[in-house]
Amino acid sequence: MTTARPALDPELRALLTDMPLMTELSPEVLAHLRQLPSTPLEPLLADRQVDRREVSVPAEDGTSIPLSVFSPSHIDRTAGAPCVYWIHGGGMIIGDRFAQIDLPLEWLDAFGAVVVSVDYRLAPEATGTALVDDCYQGLLWVAAHAEELGIDPARIVVAGASAGGGLAAGLTLLARDRGTPAIAAQMLICPMLDHRNTSTSSRQYSAGHGVWTREMNEFAWRAVLGDLSGDEVPEYVSPALAADLSGLPTTFIDTGSAEVFRDEDTDYATRIWEAGGQAELHVWAGGFHGFDTMYPQAHISATARRTRTDWLARVLSHAGPDEAGPVPPATPPQ
Template sequence: MAPVRPDLDPELRTLLADLPLMSELNAEILTQLRQLPSTPVDTLLHGRAVDHREVIIAASDGSPIPLSIFAPVGADRVTPAPCVYWIHGGGMVMGDRFSQLDIPFDWLDRFGAVVVSVDYRLAPEVTGMTLVDDCYRGLLWTAEHADELGVDPARIVVAGASAGGGLAAGVTLLARDLAAPPIAAQVLICPMLDHRCDTTSSRQFSGGPGVWTREMNQFGWAAVLGDRTDGEVPGYVSPAVADDLSGLPTTYVDAGSAEVFRDEDVAYATGIWAAGGQAELHVWAGGCHGFDALYPQATISATARRTRSDWLARVLSASPTDTPRSSTPRTDR
C-alpha cells in the first residue's frame, strides 16, 4: 500500500489541475523537454532598469561555461552591491541559466543585488563532479571579478532551486573545503540533496503523476551518477551524504510539505544545526515541489518569497564577521 500523501494547498490544487503532470522521466521524454524554448529573459527584464551582459569562462577541462550577469542600472557603485550567484533547477538534466530567474530578480529589485547565473553542463552528457565543478568555476570567477562587477566580495550569496539548490549546497561545501571564495550565505530552495531517494517523502511521491516524482528523481540521479555506486558518491555531488556540515555559512532551506524533497531538506538543516551551524528552515504546508516558481501569484508562494527575502535582508545587513567560514583548506576532495 502506497503511503498517504499530505494534502496540497487548496489554491495550488486548483492551479495544478491545469498543469500536465508526469509520473516518470526517460531519455525520450527528456529529449522532448529539452526542445522546448528557453525561458524568455526579455520578459523578465521588461520594466526593469537592468544591465545585462554575457561572459564565457573556461571549465576545468577548457569547455565553455556561459555566465549571465544582471545589474541594476544607475546603482550607487561607491558602495559595492551584494551578489546572488544563481544556480538553476531542472533535475540536473535540463534547464539553463535563465530558468527561475524571477526568484533572484526579486533580490535585484529589493537589495540592488547583482545576479550572476551560471549555465553549467547537464547530465547525462557530463556526470559526477563535473556539474559541481562548472558551478564552482563560475563562483570563483565572480569573486575574482568583484571589483569589475561592483560587488562586495563579503556579501556573495550562493542560491539555487531544486537541482540548483543541491548544486548550491555542493558548491558551498567545496568552497568551504578549499577556503575560497568566502560565501556570506546559501539559499537552498526545495533542494535536490540525496541520491538515495529513500526517505518517507520520496516514497510518498512515487507511483503517480506529480510536479517531480520519485521516479523522475531517480532518473535524474542515474544520469548524474552514471556507473558510480553509493560508496563512490561524494558529498559535493549528493550533499546529504557529506560527513561534515560544520563551518558552513548561514543557510536558508525551504520546501513544501507535499513534495519529494521534504525530508532530505529537513535532514540537511538538522545536520547543520547538529554541527553547530546556523540554518533557518521552512516547510510550507501544502506546498508542492517548486510551488513558488510555478505559481508566484499564489498566496502561499507570495508568503514563502517574502519570508525568504526578509531573511536575506537580515543576513545582508549583518557584519561579515557574523558569518562563520572555514579558514583551513581540506585535502580530502
C-alpha cells in the first residue's frame, strides 16, 4: 500500500533534484560524516563587524565544553544586549558549534545580539542527559558572565535547529525545574523532540522519502539513549515525554509539512497552549527537514527565516528592563 504524504514545495522540489541525498545511517557512514570539514566560519564573518572569543567551561564530569562568543564590534556593554544561546543540529551525532551558525548571526545583525554557540558532546560517545547537561553548563556560564559580555540577563533566548531544537527544549525544561538561569524565550526550529518515533509524519517520511528519514532518526536516537530503556528516558533528553509544560518561556516552533518531525512539533506547541503557555507555531507547506538552511535562496526559506526574525523582534521588545532601550527594527535577511 502506497503511503500518502504532503508534496514538496515546487521550488524546493526542483532544487532538491540535483542534491545527492544520504540514504542510510550506520557506524561507517557516521565515521565518514565526522571527517567532513565543519562550516567555514570566515566567509560568514568577513563582512560583519564581529568580535569572536573562544572559551571553555567544565561539564559536570570535568570535561571541557567549548563555547564560541560572537559580539557586535563596538558593543555598548552598559546597555545590555540581547543574547542568543545557540545549539546546533546534526541528530546529536554530528556537527559542531559552527553548524547552522548563519541563522543566529542574522540576529546579531538585526538586533546587536551577542551569539553564544555551545559545542556539546555527541552521541554515541556521550549518552543520556550528558548532552543537555553540557548545554546547561554553558548557559550557566553565560548568565554568570552577562555583565562581562554586555548581555542583559533578562533577554537570553535559547535557540536551536533540529537536534539543537530538541536540546533547547530539554534545556529550557531543565532550567525551569532548577529555577535558574532565566530564559526569556525559546526558539525551536524543526526540533527533534520524541525518541518514540511513532507519529504519522515519521511513518510518512521513511526510507527513500526525505532528507532526514524515520530510519535515520531511529539510528540517532539509539545512539543518544545508549543503555536507557523506554521507561528510563528522561524528559530532558526526549522533551515530548514531559508531563508538565507549564511555566515555560514564550516559545516559537516551526517545522515543514513534509518532514519526520512535523507531528511531534505541532503536538508540543499544542501542549504548551493546553498548559496555559504562549507558543507561536508555523508549519511551512511543502517544507522538508532543514529546507531553509539547505536552500536559503528559496522563497519559502526566506519567508521562514524572516518570520523567525520578526517574532524575535517582538519578544525582545517586551523582555528585560525598560532602561535596556528599544530593540532595533529587524533587518530582513539578504
